[in-house]
Amino acid sequence: MVKVYKELNDILLVNLNIKEASLENGDAFKAEIIKLFDKYHKSIAINMSAVEYIDSSFLGSIVSAFKHLISFQADVVLVGLSKDITNLFALTRLDKVFKIYNSFDEITNQ
Amino acid sequence: MAQLASKQFLLPNTRQSIKPSVQEVLDFVINSLPASVNAEGISFKIEVIIIELLTNGIKHAGTIETFLDVTINEDNINIDKKDFGNRFHPGNITSLLVYDVGHRELLTKDGLHSMYAVVESDTQIRFVCEEENGDEVLDVTNLMEHFGLLIITKSSDTFTYKYDVDTGLNTFSVIIDLN
Known part of the structure; x- marks a missing residue:
């Protein structure tokens, strides 16, 4: 589900390769993110441009993974959110919590 | 109407x-x-x-x-x-009979929102969400991880839950104003 795209000095770029982010795969997603963090020990930027649909359970899994990495002074960064998912992050005010970028290029060009 | x-x-x-x-x-x-x-x-x-x-x-x-x-x-x-499934028990609410009408029971609270159940009768509650003002630094370790009720409450104008004791019917009712 989560595939490494590129490892940079301070952040790992990964692609989330699912269309439906839901109750069905939220726990597995969180486990994969934590496993990657245990291996690379750095912040993780998740490209979600393939995701068409997300529910509250998956949102909870993203927040849970984020809280885990924050406890180790790392971060979860989100990339490529669709319009509806952007609206959902605004509705839940999670857009105040996560750093959100349009593309990996925005991160690498910083 | x-x-x-x-x-x-x-x-x-x-x-x-x-x-x-x-x-x-x-x-x-x-x-x-x-x-x-x-x-x-x-x-x-x-x-x-x-x-x-x-x-x-x-x-x-x-x-x-x-x-x-x-x-x-x-x-x-x-x-x-x-x-006609299991009765829904949000937060720590196990029975509405112990509360007065109008009672606001805090369900969840973090640095972004507080979610309440307002007792409307001995079988019905209305969900209410209040945004926190954000004056303090956000404690992300305290963020809630359950967003379902919050999303419905904030997307609608009225969101209630009613349980019919006689029939076992659960009714979640949402109203969205068009004006």
């Missing part, structure tokens, strides 16, 4: 069926809306509300199917999700 359209959907209570169910309901609502309504804004609200009502049903109801009654009026959209 004139009723423009009404339909009852019988939907399977499975994870795989949520997306097609949402699309089916959404198509009905969009095609039934008055011409004066901004369909794009309503579409997002309807979509997230249906997703979360059905997801909540899968998590808690324990039934094979769920009923969704959708009514479009001139002034609002009313969505009632009904099932």
Whole structure:
């Protein structure tokens, strides 16, 4: 589900390769993110441009993974959110919590 | 208040069926809306509300199917999700009989929101969400991880839950004002 795209000095770029982010795969997603963090020990930027649909359970899994990495002074960064998912992050005010970028290029060009 | 359209959907209570169910309901609502309504804004609200009502049903109801009654009026959209599954107990509420009408029970609280259940009768509660003002530094370790009730509450104008003791009917009722 989560595939490494590129490892940079301070952040790992990964692609989330699912269309439906839901109750069905939220726990597995969180486990994969934590496993990657245990291996690379750095912040993780998740490209979600393939995701068409997300529910509250998956949102909870993203927040849970984020809280885990924050406890180790790392971060979860989100990339490529669709319009509806952007609206959902605004509705839940999670857009105040996560750093959100349009593309990996925005991160690498910083 | 004139009723423009009404339909009852019988939907399977499975994870795989949520997306097609949402699309089916959404198509009905969009095609039934008055011409004066901004369909794009309503579409997002309807979509997230249906997703979360059905997801909540899968998590808690324990039934094979769920009923969704959708009514479009001139002034609002009313969505009632009904099932005969497990009674819903938000937060620490085990019985409404111990509370006075008007009592506000705090369900969840973090640096972004507080969610309350307001007792409307001995069988009905209304969900209320308040945004925190954000003057203090946000404690991200305290962030809530359950967003279903919050998403429905913030996407609608009224969101209630009623339990019929005699029949065992659970009714989640959502109203979206169109004006």
